Amino acid sequence: MTxxxxxxxxxxxxxxxxxxxxxxxxxxxxxxxxxxxxxxAHDDAAWAPFVPPLAVVLATSxxxxxxxxxxxGEHDVRIVARGAGTGLSGGANAVDRSIVLSxxxxxxxxxxxxxxxxxxxxxxxxxxDLRAAVAVEGxxxxxxxxxxxxxxxxxxxxxxxxxICCVKYxxxxxxxxxxxxxxxxxxxxxxxxxxAKGTVGYDLTALMVGSEGTLGIITELTLKLLPLAGREExxxxxxxxxxxxxxxxxxxxxxxxxxxxxxxxxxxTCLRAVDEWQGLGLPHDxxxxxxxxxxxVGEAGAALAERMATLFREAGGTDVRTAEDPDAVDVLFRxxxxxxxxxxxxxxxxxxxVCVPRTQVPEMLTRIQAAxxxxxxxxxxxxxxxxxxxxxxxxxxxDDPAAExxxxxxxxxIIDDCLALGGTVAGEHGVGLLKLHGAHDELxxxxxEMHESIKSALDPRRLLNPGKAFPKx
Amino acid sequence: MTxxxxxxxxxxxxxxxxxxxxxxxxxxxxxxxxxxxxxxAHDDAAWAPFVPPLAVVLATSxxxxxxxxxxxGEHDVRIVARGAGTGLSGGANAVDRSIVLSxxxxxxxxxxxxxxxxxxxxxxxxxxDLRAAVAVEGxxxxxxxxxxxxxxxxxxxxxxxxxICCVKYxxxxxxxxxxxxxxxxxxxxxxxxxxAKGTVGYDLTALMVGSEGTLGIITELTLKLLPLAGREExxxxxxxxxxxxxxxxxxxxxxxxxxxxxxxxxxxTCLRAVDEWQGLGLPHDxxxxxxxxxxxVGEAGAALAERMATLFREAGGTDVRTAEDPDAVDVLFRxxxxxxxxxxxxxxxxxxxVCVPRTQVPEMLTRIQAAxxxxxxxxxxxxxxxxxxxxxxxxxxxDDPAAExxxxxxxxxIIDDCLALGGTVAGEHGVGLLKLHGAHDELxxxxxEMHESIKSALDPRRLLNPGKAFPKx
Numbered sequence: 001m002t003x004x005x006x007x008x009x010x011x012x013x014x015x016x017x018x019x020x021x022x023x024x025x026x027x028x029x030x031x032x033x034x035x036x037x038x039x040x041a042h043d044d045a046a047w048a049p050f051v052p053p054l055a056v057v058l059a060t061s062x063x064x065x066x067x068x069x070x071x072x073g074e075h076d077v078r079i080v081a082r083g084a085g086t087g088l089s090g091g092a093n094a095v096d097r098s099i100v101l102s103x104x105x106x107x108x109x110x111x112x113x114x115x116x117x118x119x120x121x122x123x124x125x126x127x128x129d130l131r132a133a134v135a136v137e138g139x140x141x142x143x144x145x146x147x148x149x150x151x152x153x154x155x156x157x158x159x160x161x162x163x164i165c166c167v168k169y170x171x172x173x174x175x176x177x178x179x180x181x182x183x184x185x186x187x188x189x190x191x192x193x194x195x196a197k198g199t200v201g202y203d204l205t206a207l208m209v210g211s212e213g214t215l216g217i218i219t220e221l222t223l224k225l226l227p228l229a230g231r232e233e234x235x236x237x238x239x240x241x242x243x244x245x246x247x248x249x250x251x252x253x254x255x256x257x258x259x260x261x262x263x264x265x266x267x268x269t270c271l272r273a274v275d276e277w278q279g280l281g282l283p284h285d286x287x288x289x290x291x292x293x294x295x296x297v298g299e300a301g302a303a304l305a306e307r308m309a310t311l312f313r314e315a316g317g318t319d320v321r322t323a324e325d326p327d328a329v330d331v332l333f334r335x336x337x338x339x340x341x342x343x344x345x346x347x348x349x350x351x352x353x354v355c356v357p358r359t360q361v362p363e364m365l366t367r368i369q370a371a372x373x374x375x376x377x378x379x380x381x382x383x384x385x386x387x388x389x390x391x392x393x394x395x396x397x398x399d400d401p402a403a404e405x406x407x408x409x410x411x412x413x414i415i416d417d418c419l420a421l422g423g424t425v426a427g428e429h430g431v432g433l434l435k436l437h438g439a440h441d442e443l444x445x446x447x448x449e450m451h452e453s454i455k456s457a458l459d460p461r462r463l464l465n466p467g468k469a470f471p472k473x
Numbered sequence: 474m475t476x477x478x479x480x481x482x483x484x485x486x487x488x489x490x491x492x493x494x495x496x497x498x499x500x501x502x503x504x505x506x507x508x509x510x511x512x513x514a515h516d517d518a519a520w521a522p523f524v525p526p527l528a529v530v531l532a533t534s535x536x537x538x539x540x541x542x543x544x545x546g547e548h549d550v551r552i553v554a555r556g557a558g559t560g561l562s563g564g565a566n567a568v569d570r571s572i573v574l575s576x577x578x579x580x581x582x583x584x585x586x587x588x589x590x591x592x593x594x595x596x597x598x599x600x601x602d603l604r605a606a607v608a609v610e611g612x613x614x615x616x617x618x619x620x621x622x623x624x625x626x627x628x629x630x631x632x633x634x635x636x637i638c639c640v641k642y643x644x645x646x647x648x649x650x651x652x653x654x655x656x657x658x659x660x661x662x663x664x665x666x667x668x669a670k671g672t673v674g675y676d677l678t679a680l681m682v683g684s685e686g687t688l689g690i691i692t693e694l695t696l697k698l699l700p701l702a703g704r705e706e707x708x709x710x711x712x713x714x715x716x717x718x719x720x721x722x723x724x725x726x727x728x729x730x731x732x733x734x735x736x737x738x739x740x741x742t743c744l745r746a747v748d749e750w751q752g753l754g755l756p757h758d759x760x761x762x763x764x765x766x767x768x769x770v771g772e773a774g775a776a777l778a779e780r781m782a783t784l785f786r787e788a789g790g791t792d793v794r795t796a797e798d799p800d801a802v803d804v805l806f807r808x809x810x811x812x813x814x815x816x817x818x819x820x821x822x823x824x825x826x827v828c829v830p831r832t833q834v835p836e837m838l839t840r841i842q843a844a845x846x847x848x849x850x851x852x853x854x855x856x857x858x859x860x861x862x863x864x865x866x867x868x869x870x871x872d873d874p875a876a877e878x879x880x881x882x883x884x885x886x887i888i889d890d891c892l893a894l895g896g897t898v899a900g901e902h903g904v905g906l907l908k909l910h911g912a913h914d915e916l917x918x919x920x921x922e923m924h925e926s927i928k929s930a931l932d933p934r935r936l937l938n939p940g941k942a943f944p945k946x
Contacts, residue, residue, distance in 0.1 A: 355668040
């Protein structure tokens with residue numbers, strides 16, 4: 001119910017709300033057909049709850065987003081903002097009495113300042129499109145989530161997305177200098193800066209990054225870039241007789257003080273799934289493969305690659321090879337990129353995203369195997385191993401409630417194990433809906449109270465994506 | 474006045490407050506003598522207002538800080554937390570009805586995890602002491618404010634301090650993974666994580682960094698470290714016929730996509746002041762000197778140093794030299810480190826801290842010279858030029874109110890110019906009290922409202938360092 005100031009409560013009428021919304025958004029970009037409502041009702045997370053939204057808005061400007069938020073606010077309708085909907089935690093799932101506000105049509109790269117190494121873009125620009133646009137100017141935007149072909153910069157920022165090169169170059173938030181946000185009252189605020197440094201006021205930019213659209217809707221971003229030149233990629237690859245042995249190699253790289261530009265793990269289940277699909281000639285008998293890159297130039301880079309290869313061999317790695325040719329390096333990483341779609345062919349995939357201290361990677365991998373055995377589920381592993389960020393993928397049998405229940409139990413068990421090892425329950429996918437329980441255990445009551453206070457401060461009526469990003473305390 | 478719940482207002486009695494405080498803090502660490510109150514009443518900022526505090530507490534544990542905050546809260550007494558008091562914006566200045574809570578006695582490095590490259594330490598650990606402790610384990614803590622000999626890690630985090638190597642390696646906040654904070658109600662919260670990545674909940678760690686003790690009191694920190702090895706420092710130095718020419722060299726380095734590990738500027742006034750004090754044989758006729766480092770290893774590093782030297786020459790630099798020997802590099806940077814104390818010998822120094830886009834450095838330096846001429850003041854320049862972070866140092870005549878007024882006018886004029894060029898009014902020294910006016914112009918009313926909301930959410934009674942970090946809107 002909407003309360004009129006000083007008056008009687010008024011019943012919510014969907015028709016009246018939609019009529020008002022039509023004043024803010026042209027017909028072609030205000031979708032209410034069942035097909036659209038279904039398509040936009042959820043992101044890529046398996047088994048996270050959702051309901052159909054009242055409408056879908058394809059916004060084209062910050063001002064339009066602000067107008068939509070104001071209309072929604074007048075009717076006490078919640079706003080779930082989203083980019084491409086590639087999230088894996090349910091953060092973009094529609095909630096009761098909500099509209100989905102998609103920013104995918106805001107895909108303009110506004111300004112590339114090559115001298116300053118800064119780019120301004122709209123939130124709906126696709127990650128790969130941004131990289132391509134800045135590469136023309138000799139610049140590099142490092143954060144590279146596996147979804148980079150589809151996911152948007154705004155969504156990347158709202159979830160603080162990671163990726164493969166983050167082990168050396170950091171995550172999305174490390175590149176966000178400033179942003180334009182639409183706040184819960186429909187006002188527009190410009191946060192952050194365009195300079196290399198800045199210490200004026202609270203870091204509200206960092207507060208918005210990773211807040212999953214619960215504190216404001218990011219419509220434009222100012223991003224820091226690196227020079228594209230000055231790196232030479234060398235690949236190092238090895239196969240291992242056990243997950244634990246591969247984990248020991250990862251821990252050894254960390255102990256040796258090596259900063260790889262990528263250090264990825266894929267296990268036997270993934271290798272087989274990719275190979276049966278694509279026939280890349282991958283080893284079927286290896287329990288795990290590590291794929292690494294170093295990008296220091298010249299002899300230093302070559303020496304580092306050799307040193308990493310030695311550490312791989314010392315940890316029990318076989319068939320350890322290095323590659324200098326960029327195409328050869330690329331081929332090595334193809335199996336990694338194809339792992340997720342290859343596994344999705346086998347059944348519904350429940351994606352974990354735990355992150356443990358790097359030296360705990362062997363122990364965590366062992367515990368994941370134990371969880372699979374104990375709960376009788378198939379768990380495949382891909383991992384940004386160099387970050388300690390593991391993605392055990394729990395593959396369920398379609399339409400088998402008992403199997404689904406066992407998968408959920410294994411999911412919960414892995415979260416408990418990760419916390420016991422000093423880890424965090426969401427390395428790069430955010431909390432969304434799937435990690436609310438884990439986040440509750442991780443954060444504790446006082447820190448959750450701080451979350452409630454800040455949410456109340458910036459969105460007192462709980463209009464922006466309520467129920468996501470942090471649990472009730 | 475303290476209001477008793479449901480009762481009559483009660484007059485504040487300093488004696489009663491101090492009696493209660495004595496229950497929380499042993500006598501030797503609760504200072505109330507005039508000398509101590511004077512010494513702890515302010516930081517190193519010239520001309521920022523302060524009053525003597527009611528007491529000074531030298532805390533030794535998180536629990537003690539929490540107890541002090543609770544006692545202060547019961548008496549509506551404000552708490553101004555500080556480290557070594559080396560701040561240059563008045564952020565640690567005592568306010569009306571406050572105590573100063575010093576964390577300088579909390580100087581234990583709690584745990585160095587060399588394999589994980591993470592250190593836990595108390596907030597009062599001195600920056601240089603932390604670097605020395607982790608260096609023993611082959612690790613490097615990069616942020617290096619000029620005050621590193623004295624300033625504490627907690628103070629560095631509370632102000633998000635920068636330094637010389639930040640041009641390549643980032644500022645304090647980029648290394649803070651987690652922290653223990655005492656909140657305004659005297660409760661203790663653990664924020665952040667120990668893992669390489671993490672996306673659980675709001676980034677409250679980043680919110681605390683740079684908040685100048687207005688949202689919580691940082692008592693312990695978990696910091697990310699880098700390997701000490703893998704770098705080879707090469708120095709590049711050049712003298713320039715004008716500030717603008719030196720600025721053009723800085724902009725050229727940015728345009729060329731070079732990431733120096735340091736790129737510092739010192740002008741003629743500084744060169745003379747240092748040389749007259751220390752007799753280093755510095756050039757007296759140069760208008761400016763640039764001091765740079767690159768730290769890529771091997772031939773790549775040598776080539777980069779040569780390329781930077783060429784850019785210096787093309788911008789009009791003379792006597793351009795490179796140095797590979799670490800001691801020789803160190804000598805080159807001695808003048809930079811001595812510039813501030815050398816200038817302080819000449820009179821009270823009003824320190825600016827503007828940060829402009831790198832390509833605006835030449836224009837900003839020109840405007841600073843114009844401000845000096847127009848307001849008839851001496852302005853010396855040291856700058857983290859590669860970041861666009863300039864420190865025009867306005868040197869006033871002691872005990873000359875007219876000169877002081879002219880200095881203040883020049884200070885305000887430089888802030889306006891910085892904003893006109895797309896800059897920020899506080900690159901690395903924070904807002905404190907000196908930049909409240911500039912922050913007001915920079916942030917605008919809606920963003921200031923967000924600050925007020927967040928302050929109210931976490932410190933509703935305005936007990937923690939009120940009036941700092943952001944202005945009223």
